[in-house]
Each structure stands twice: as structure tokens, then as C-alpha cells.
Amino acid sequence: MGESRGRLARDRINTNALKVVTRLTENGYQAYVVGGCVRDLLLGKSPKDYDVATDAHPDEVRDLFRNSRIVGRRFRIVHVRFGREVVEVATFRAPHNEAETEAHFNDDGRILEDNIYGTFDEDVHRRDFTMNALYYQPETDTLLDEVGGLADVETGKIRLIGEPENRFREDPVRMLRAIRFRAKLGFDIDDAAESALRRLGYLLQDIPRARLFEEVLKLFMNGHGERSFEELVEFDLFGWLFPDSRRLLDSTPARELIRLALASTDTRIAADKPVTPAFIYAALLWYPFLEERQSLIDDGTPMLPATYEAAGNILAKQQLFTSIPKRFSLPVREIWNLQFRLPARFGKKAFSLLEHKRFRAAYDFLLLRESAGEALDGLGQWWTEFQEADADQRQSMVKALGGGKRGPATGSRRRYRRRRRARTDN
Ligand code: ATP
Ligand code: MG
Numbered sequence: 032m033g034e035s036r037g038r039l040a041r042d043r044i045n046t047n048a049l050k051v052v053t054r055l056t057e058n059g060y061q062a063y064v065v066g067g068c069v070r071d072l073l074l075g076k077s078p079k080d081y082d083v084a085t086d087a088h089p090d091e092v093r094d095l096f097r098n099s100r101i102v103g104r105r106f107r108i109v110h111v112r113f114g115r116e117v118v119e120v121a122t123f124r125a126p127h128n129e130a131e132t133e134a135h136f137n138d139d140g141r142i143l144e145d146n147i148y149g150t151f152d153e154d155v156h157r158r159d160f161t162m163n164a165l166y167y168q169p170e171t172d173t174l175l176d177e178v179g180g181l182a183d184v185e186t187g188k189i190r191l192i193g194e195p196e197n198r199f200r201e202d203p204v205r206m207l208r209a210i211r212f213r214a215k216l217g218f219d220i221d222d223a224a225e226s227a228l229r230r231l232g233y234l235l236q237d238i239p240r241a242r243l244f245e246e247v248l249k250l251f252m253n254g255h256g257e258r259s260f261e262e263l264v265e266f267d268l269f270g271w272l273f274p275d276s277r278r279l280l281d282s283t284p285a286r287e288l289i290r291l292a293l294a295s296t297d298t299r300i301a302a303d304k305p306v307t308p309a310f311i312y313a314a315l316l317w318y319p320f321l322e323e324r325q326s327l328i329d330d331g332t333p334m335l336p337a338t339y340e341a342a343g344n345i346l347a348k349q350q351l352f353t354s355i356p357k358r359f360s361l362p363v364r365e366i367w368n369l370q371f372r373l374p375a376r377f378g379k380k381a382f383s384l385l386e387h388k389r390f391r392a393a394y395d396f397l398l399l400r401e402s403a404g405e406a407l408d409g410l411g412q413w414w415t416e417f418q419e420a421d422a423d424q425r426q427s428m429v430k431a432l433g434g435g436k437r438g439p440a441t442g443s444r445r446r447y448r449r450r451r452r453a454r455t456d457n
Contacts, residue, residue, distance in 0.1 A: 035181070038174045039072055039167055047113040048081035049169055051120060054095055056170055060087040061123075061151060063166035063175070070162045073184050074216065083120045084154055084166065092120050125149030126157035152177070159198065159205045160212070161190045187218040195227040203234035207246045210266060214250075214258035228266055235271040240354035247272060247353050251311050254300040256293035272352055275319035275345070283318040284403035291399045309362035310392055312355060314399065320345045320367060334371075342367055362389060369393035370400070374410055381417060381429055394418075 041049075048064050055062035062085040068078035085092065089101050092109040099111040099120075109120040125147045149157070151166075158164040161180040167173070174181070178192050189209050191198045199206055206228050209220050220228065235243065250259040263269040264286075270277035280286045292314035296306050324341035328334065342364045349355060355363070369389060376384070384390055398411045417428055 032176055032179050032181075035174050035176070036172050038181075039069070039172075041169050041172060043072055044068075044167075044169055045078070045081050045116070045118075047111075047116050048083060048118050050113075051083050051096070051111055051118045052169055055083070055085050055087055055092070055120075056168075058087075058095060060085050060091070062087075063168050065166045066158070066163050069165040069167050069174075070180075070184055073165070073181070081118050083118055084123060084151075085120060086123050086151070087120075088122050088148065092122070123149050123151055123154035124157050125153040156192055158192060159202075159208060161192055162188075162212075162218075164192060187216070188221050189213060189216075189218045189224065190221045191224050195224040196231070199224075199227050199231050200234065203231065203238055204242065204246055206231065206235070206266075206268060207250060207263075210262045210268060211246075211250050211253065211255075211259055214255045214262050215253060225266075228268070232266075232268045232271045235268070240350065240352065243272065243353040244355065248308055251293055252296065252300070252306055252308065254297055256296050256311070257290055260289055260293050273315055273349070274352065275322075275348065276315050279318045279322065283321075284400075284405060285318040288314050288317060288399055288403040291402055292396075295395070295399070307359070307362065307392075308355075309359045309366065310396065312349075312359060313363045313366040313392075313396060316345050316349060316363070317367070317400075319348075338368060338371055362392070365389040366393050366396050370397060373397055373414065374407075376413070376417075376429060377432055378429070381425070385418070 044064060045068075048068070052062045052064060062083055064081060065084040066082040068081045071078040087095070089107045089109050092111075093099055093101055096109070096111045098113065099109050101107055102110050106121065106124070108122075111118045111120060126149070155164050155166070155177045161178045161183045163180070164176075164178050165180045165184070166175040168175070179190075183190050189212055191205070209224060209228060212218060213220055250256065250263070253259070260269070263272070264277075264280070269280075276285055276289070292311055296311060299306050320341055323345050324337050327337040327341055332340065346355060346360050346363065366389060369384070369387065370393065372380075372384060373393065387393070394411075394414055397407070397414065401407050401411045413428070417425060420428060
């Protein structure tokens with residue numbers, strides 16, 4: 032604990048973060064780089080963003096940087112922008128303890144409002160984990176460690192600052208953060224925190240849905256999604272985010288499908304390829320969707336409306352746990368719908384499916400379903416070959432299906448529809 036020098040090479044720190052700290056210091060304020068970036072630098076990883084903590088108030092920070100603006104309601108912080116990079120500057124905040132008025136907490140002890148400025152020492156103690164409470168002053172090359180964070184980084188421990196249960200109650204999202212850091216850093220959650228975490232998952236019910244959605248994205252799209260998922264399940268938190276998926280996890284191929292979708296997301300992130308939450312949500316909710324669709328069909332709803340309604344119902348139900356913005360729920364529906372169209376390849380259908388803007392995602396999804404253990408009669412393989420084939424080969428592949436002869440051109444509309452339903456049912 033205390034102060035040490037020579038722990039971090041100053042030249043490894045992002046120059047923009049250095050500029051911010053320097054300008055604040057020159058103007059008589061205290062300023063440190065802090066949090067995940069210090070932790071990651073100590074671990075030899077490149078931080079994905081930089082946070083600065085200071086005793087300057089947001090307006091004062093604002094005045095020092097032309098390229099800055101104040102953001103946030105729950106926390107007012109200042110974003111200082113350098114081209115595409117942003118350095119987040121937060122004013123020291125006070126932790127919430129019994130000395131404070133109860134108005135800041137709800138009945139579970141959750142913080143409702145958090146804009147109370149504090150001293151350096153208070154700022155240390157309001158942070159979540161010891162490994163996230165390391166402050167580095169680049170001018171003097173000093174690392175300040177008030178709560179034993181350095182030792183915990185060195186031994187790989189995720190330890191809450193203070194009493195674990197209280198800290199989780201104050202902000203239950205810290206439970207998800209613990210899981211995320213465990214998956215990302217390979218650290219262990221210390222025993223006291225682990226037992227609190229296993230008991231307190233239900234507190235996630237009180238967190239605003241939009242914040243949970245953000246946190247789910249951080250868990251699943253940080254390059255360690257597969258591990259994050261497995262840890263969420265292992266630590267009994269998954270069911271508080273995706274209750275229907277949790278219920279079907281072992282009675283369907285859901286666990287495998289989700290695992291594969293996240294593994295493929297991890298691989299894409301490692302290769303700097305774009306990823307979308309829609310694909311992940313499609314996998315997370317596929318089996319709940321199929322179950323809902325089947326039960327509508329069993330109740331007499333025709334196949335097409337059942338597919339449509341089931342998607343709506345499942346997505347609406349999921350919104351009670353984590354919000355899903357429209358720009359993601361629409362592609363989820365398209366990926367699902369296409370699963371029922373991919374088997375119907377006769378006539379011109381295969382060709383027009385290939386042109387569908389969601390074809391690639393739907394095809395990838397189809398392959399995952401097969402890998403997860405769904406028996407689809409070689410459909411994925413067929414589509415793989417179809418994409419690789421030239422124009423003539425494609426024609427003969429479609430002909431070989433034999434469906435064309437009995438397609439809509441020859442059959443009555445009614446017969447065609449009945450047959451199509453039979454073909455697409457799986
Ligand atoms: P990463 O950026 O790698 O996801 P991080 O630790 O930097 O990890 P951020 O969400 O960027 O996480 O937060 C920056 C810092 O703010 C954290 O290191 C921690 O000190 C503090 N912090 C963030 N969220 C909380 C919280 N819910 N409770 C207490 N402190 C928090
Ligand atoms: Mg960060």
C-alpha cells in the first residue's frame with residue numbers, strides 16, 4: 032500500500048491522457064490517470080480507454096479544454112475529445128456511507144443519485160474493486176495505492192473495497208462487472224465477494240433495463256464473451272438477465288448455440304471484424320422463441336403468424352430484463368424469419384435469398400444451429416456449396432432439389448402454401 036515509483040512507464044500512457052493530466056496539474060489541480068487503464072497497463076495490456084480523476088469540478092475542466100463537453104446525468108463527467116479519442120475526466124466523488132442522508136438510497140440500499148463531490152481519499156473508497164483504485168500521477172511518476180490494489184493485481188484477485196454485500200447492494204451492477212473482469216483478466220473473485228454474489232443476483236431486477244443492456248454488451252462484446260457467458264451461468268447470474276434462456280439452457284441445445292455464437296464473436300473481435308449485438312441476441316433467445324412459436328402453433332395459430340407473433344412476444348418479454356433497441360431487435364427478427372425461409376430453395380427462391388441483406392447473418396446462424404446439434408438435413412452444407420458454385424452449378428443444385436416442378440407455377444396457391452409450410456417446419 033501507499034506510494035511507489037517506477038511501476039509504470041510514462042511513455043506507455045496515451046499521450047492525450049497525459050496532456051489532460053498535465054494541463055490540469057499546471058492549473059493547480061490534482062489529477063491522476065486512474066481505474067481500468069492503470070490496471071491494464073500494470074498487466075501489460077493496452078487499455079481500451081483512459082479515465083482521469085481530478086479535484087477540478089466539471090465546469091472548471093470544461094473551461095480548460097476547448098474540445099470538451101459535460102455528459103451524464105447520474106455522474107456528470109467531462110469528455111475531452113482528441114480526434115476520435117476521448118479522455119473521460121471525473122471529479123473526485125464521495126462514497127456513500129451511513130453518514131449520508133437516506134434519500135440517496137432505495138430500500139435495498141442502492142444508490143439513486145451520485146453527484147456528490149469528494150476528496151481524493153473519498154474517491155478511492157467509492158470505487159468498486161481494489162484493482163480499479165490505483166491512481167497514477169505521470170508528472171511525478173507516482174502510483175498511489177490506498178487499498179492494496181497493486182497486490183491484488185499481482186496475485187489476480189477481484190476484491191471489493193469495503194464490505195462486499197454492502198458494496199453489491201449499493202450498486203448491483205458491480206456483480207456483473209466482477210464477472211466481466213474475471214472473464215477478461217482471468218482473475219479470481221475473493222471468497223467473501225463470491226458468496227455475496229451468489230446470494231444477491233435478484234438485486235439486478237431493480238436496475239434500469241437500459242443500463243443492463245449496456246452491461247450485457249460489455250460482457251458479450253469485449254472479446255471474452257464466451258467466458259463471460261459461462262461465468263454468468265456458473266455464478267447464477269445469467270437467469271436474472273435471460274430467464275427464459277436460462278430455463279431452456281440444458282433441455283435444448285441453447286447452451287451450445289450461445290457458446291458458439293459468442294466464440295465466433297470473440298474470434299471476429301480478435302480479427303478486428305465488425306460484430307453486432309443482434310446476432311448474439313438472436314442466439315440467446317432462439318430456443319425461447321422456438322418454444323413460444325410451437326405453443327402458438329399448438330393453439331391453432333398458422334405457421335407464418337405464429338413465427339411473427341412469437342418473435343414479438345419473446346422480444347417484448349426480454350425487454351422486461353434488458354432493453355433491446357429497435358435497431359437491434361429488427362435484425363434479430365430478420366435472422367429468425369430467414370431460418371424458416373432457408374429450407375425453401377426451389378424456383379428462384381434460393382437466388383433471391385442470396386440477395387437478402389440479412390442472408391449472411393442468417394446463414395452463419397444456420398451453421399451455428401447445426402453445430403449446436405439441430406438436425407437440419409445438411410441444409411448448411413447445401414448453402415455453403417450454393418454460394419461457392421457458379422451460375423450453372425447453382426441452377427442444377429436447385430433442380431436437383433426436385434421442388435421446382437411442384438412449385439407455385441404448377442400447384443394451386445392453397446396446395447403450394449401447405450407444402451411450403453411442411454418444408455419449412457423444423
Ligand atoms: P474497462 O474499461 O476495461 O471495462 P474499467 O475498470 O476502466 O474497465 P470503467 O467502466 O471504464 O471500467 O470505469 C472506470 C473506473 O470507474 C473503474 O475502474 C472504477 O474505478 C470506477 N467504476 C466504474 N463503475 C463503477 C461502479 N459501478 N462502482 C464503483 N466504481 C466504478
Ligand atoms: Mg475504462
